[in-house]
Amino acid sequence: MYGKKMIKANFHTHTTWCDGKDTPEAVIQSAIKKGFSAIGFSSHAMLPENLLDWVLVPGKAEAYADEIRFLAKKYSDKIKVYCGVEADYVPGGATPDRSTYISIKPDYIIGSVHFVKAPDGSSVAVDLSPEDLLKGIEEHFSGSVEAYIRSYFAQEREMVTNFDFDIVGHPDLVRKFNLKSPYFDENSPWYIEELVKTADAIAESGKIVEVNTGAISRGWLDDAYPSLAFRDLLRERGVKFILNSDAHTADAIDCAFDRFNSSEEWINFHNFAPLKH
Numbered sequence: 001m002y003g004k005k006m007i008k009a010n011f012h013t014h015t016t017w018c019d020g021k022d023t024p025e026a027v028i029q030s031a032i033k034k035g036f037s038a039i040g041f042s043s044h045a046m047l048p049e050n051l052l053d054w055v056l057v058p059g060k061a062e063a064y065a066d067e068i069r070f071l072a073k074k075y076s077d078k079i080k081v082y083c084g085v086e087a088d089y090v091p092g093g094a095t096p097d098r099s100t101y102i103s104i105k106p107d108y109i110i111g112s113v114h115f116v117k118a119p120d121g122s123s124v125a126v127d128l129s130p131e132d133l134l135k136g137i138e139e140h141f142s143g144s145v146e147a148y149i150r151s152y153f154a155q156e157r158e159m160v161t162n163f164d165f166d167i168v169g170h171p172d173l174v175r176k177f178n179l180k181s182p183y184f185d186e187n188s189p190w191y192i193e194e195l196v197k198t199a200d201a202i203a204e205s206g207k208i209v210e211v212n213t214g215a216i217s218r219g220w221l222d223d224a225y226p227s228l229a230f231r232d233l234l235r236e237r238g239v240k241f242i243l244n245s246d247a248h249t250a251d252a253i254d255c256a257f258d259r260f261n262s263s264e265e266w267i268n269f270h271n272f273a274p275l276k277h
């Protein structure tokens with residue numbers, strides 16, 4: 001049951017430092033009101049190579065960390081506040097690795113793939129819009145959805161295997177548009193094969209996977225990332241989960257948490273190694 005088995009916490013939140021709507025302080029106040037024990041901030045970050053204007057870049061990253069740490073002290077008697085990043089993996093560009101973010105020493109790092117590198121060297125955005133995605137697949141993957149999705153999962157596996165970070169972010173983000181604008185069959189053998197290979201790589205890496213309710217709060221899916229089938233594969237391999245909402249507003253920090261609280265092997269943040277200091 002919620003509140004008995006789990007401590008209320010969320011480590012995947014976005015604020016006005018990137019594409020979130022509310023300030024970190026507004027998110028902290030919302031977390032206190034909702035009875036959270038801990039709240040972690042995970043601003044989008046792309047270092048060393050910056051591809052976008054709304055993610056943390058050198059200079060901005062340090063100012064972000066300073067503000068979160070100032071707020072952590074200010075609210076220390078009410079809630080634990082952690083400073084993390086959601087770091088992109090873009091092959092040949094951004095790396096979600098502790099060494100890349102040394103200047104801000106994040107309390108934890110979420111590693112995420114939002115851009116899939118195509119054979120022609122361009123990057124296709126996974127979660128911008130169904131129209132942009134299909135255009136990207138048409139232009140850079142010769143129209144092959146299977147080739148695009150296999151490349152996405154290959155990039156996920158490269159990421160979890162090669163970099164030092166803590167939480168695997170929304171590992172099947174390719175499903176985002178598949179309820180409202182279906183473009184592949186999640187039961188097809190080639191898709192299951194990718195899930196199995198990726199679950200193996202994640203288990204091997206020892207990393208934690210987030211159960212991310214962000215697509216529910218934004219109305220894209222009626223299920224979390226990873227899907228139930230993917231969660232089963234991960235659980236069978238001993239992978240542990242942490243519940244996150246990928247909130248882009250102060251109010252969405254516990255969106256749909258009540259639907260997932262008792263079904264998984266949750267990591268209690270007190271036992272979450274990166275935060276033990």
Ligand SMILES: [Zn+2]
Pocket residue numbers: 086112114169170
């Ligand atoms: Zn993300």
Ligand SMILES: [Zn+2]
Pocket residue numbers: 012014086246
């Ligand atoms: Zn996010």
